[in-house]
Amino acid sequence: MGLTTALLLQQSGVNVTIYAKDRPNEARSAYATGVWSPDSRICSEEGATPAFAALWEKMCRDSFRKYQTLLGVAGTPVEWRDRYSVSSIPFEELKKKREAEEGPYKFGKFGDLVKNLTPGAEELAPGTHPFGVPYVRRATSMVFNIASFQRILMQDFLAEGGRMVRKEFNTAADFATLPEKTIVHATGYGARALLGDESVIPVRGQLALLIPQPEVNYSLSGEDVSMVSRSDGIVVQTSKPTDFNNTDEIPNRADSEAGVQALAKIMVPLWRAI
Numbered sequence: 001m002g003l004t005t006a007l008l009l010q011q012s013g014v015n016v017t018i019y020a021k022d023r024p025n026e027a028r029s030a031y032a033t034g035v036w037s038p039d040s041r042i043c044s045e046e047g048a049t050p051a052f053a054a055l056w057e058k059m060c061r062d063s064f065r066k067y068q069t070l071l072g073v074a075g076t077p078v079e080w081r082d083r084y085s086v087s088s089i090p091f092e093e094l095k096k097k098r099e100a101e102e103g104p105y106k107f108g109k110f111g112d113l114v115k116n117l118t119p120g121a122e123e124l125a126p127g128t129h130p131f132g133v134p135y136v137r138r139a140t141s142m143v144f145n146i147a148s149f150q151r152i153l154m155q156d157f158l159a160e161g162g163r164m165v166r167k168e169f170n171t172a173a174d175f176a177t178l179p180e181k182t183i184v185h186a187t188g189y190g191a192r193a194l195l196g197d198e199s200v201i202p203v204r205g206q207l208a209l210l211i212p213q214p215e216v217n218y219s220l221s222g223e224d225v226s227m228v229s230r231s232d233g234i235v236v237q238t239s240k241p242t243d244f245n246n247t248d249e250i251p252n253r254a255d256s257e258a259g260v261q262a263l264a265k266i267m268v269p270l271w272r273a274i
């Protein structure tokens with residue numbers, strides 16, 4: 001968010017210095033799965049007011065348009081990929097199951113406002129796909145190759161005369177030590193420790209990164225696992241109801257292995273699927 005905001009400020013003619021304790025490739029953003037999921041857990045159901053929905057839709061459409069300008073750029077920062085949704089139960093049932101698993105915390109959902117931005121999904125009948133489950137849908141989704149995306153943003157920022165200074169802020173009073181008169185605060189999850197802002201809530205679980213397989217040129221989302229194949233590796237992710245507000249950042253090999261095993265169950269050998 002900080003780097004993107006800096007670029008937008010530069011485009012408006014402002015000189016920008018970024019102060020951050022981590023470089024982009026060390027920041028939390030470097031660990032994102034990398035899918036275009038603009039309304040995913042962005043706010044609580046109570047926060048989803050009509051005014052916020054309208055603002056969200058505008059921001060979503062603006063950023064969508066902007067990301068299209070990065071298609072075909074060397075390093076493939078942004079691309080469109082097939083995404084298969086697979087399930088052992090009908091998708092309507094799966095949706096209800098997921099909603100029930102959200103627990104007492106309900107998220108605002110805005111996807112219907114921008115349905116016309118992306119191609120719709122098509123159902124694939126059994127026998128027309130190689131997956132070991134009866135319900136399969138194929139859609140096309142936008143994916144970010146995070147390493148390359150971050151580098152391009154960084155190069156653009158430096159080319160516009162930007163400066164990045166490594167600096168850690170320990171309290172809000174440290175902001176006053178900066179020579180600049182205007183500050184955009186974008187410490188993300190770091191705002192919890194820095195400002196005691198507990199409204200920033202961790203919502204994601206463990207990721208496993210498998211070595212890249214360029215021939216796997218699609219993404220997949222199952223009942224208990226999702227997979228995004230990027231040029232820097234295959235991201236395998238499990239989701240659990242306990243992910244919400246789980247501040248534990250220690251990698252858990254068992255979770256990662258469970259994700260890979262769940263994926264393996266879906267990927268039946270082709271000779272069995274035919």
Ligand SMILES: Cc1cc2nc3c(=O)[nH]c(=O)nc-3n(C[C@H](O)[C@H](O)[C@H](O)COP(=O)(O)OP(=O)(O)OC[C@H]3O[C@@H](n4cnc5c(N)ncnc54)[C@H](O)[C@@H]3O)c2cc1C
Pocket residue numbers: 001002019020021022023024027028029030031032033034035036037038167168169170186187188189190191194204205206207
């Ligand atoms: C496992 C996982 C998967 C995800 N997948 C997706 C996805 O597929 N799609 C999607 O849209 N989103 C995804 N997200 C969410 C997304 O990654 C985050 O919302 C986003 O990266 C946050 O970016 P940010 O710039 O706000 O924060 P950060 O990337 O955390 O950047 C914060 C910056 O502030 C600096 N900073 C923090 N505290 C201080 C301090 N005290 N002093 C100085 N500097 C400080 C840091 O060094 C860093 O440079 C995922 C998140 C996780 C954890």
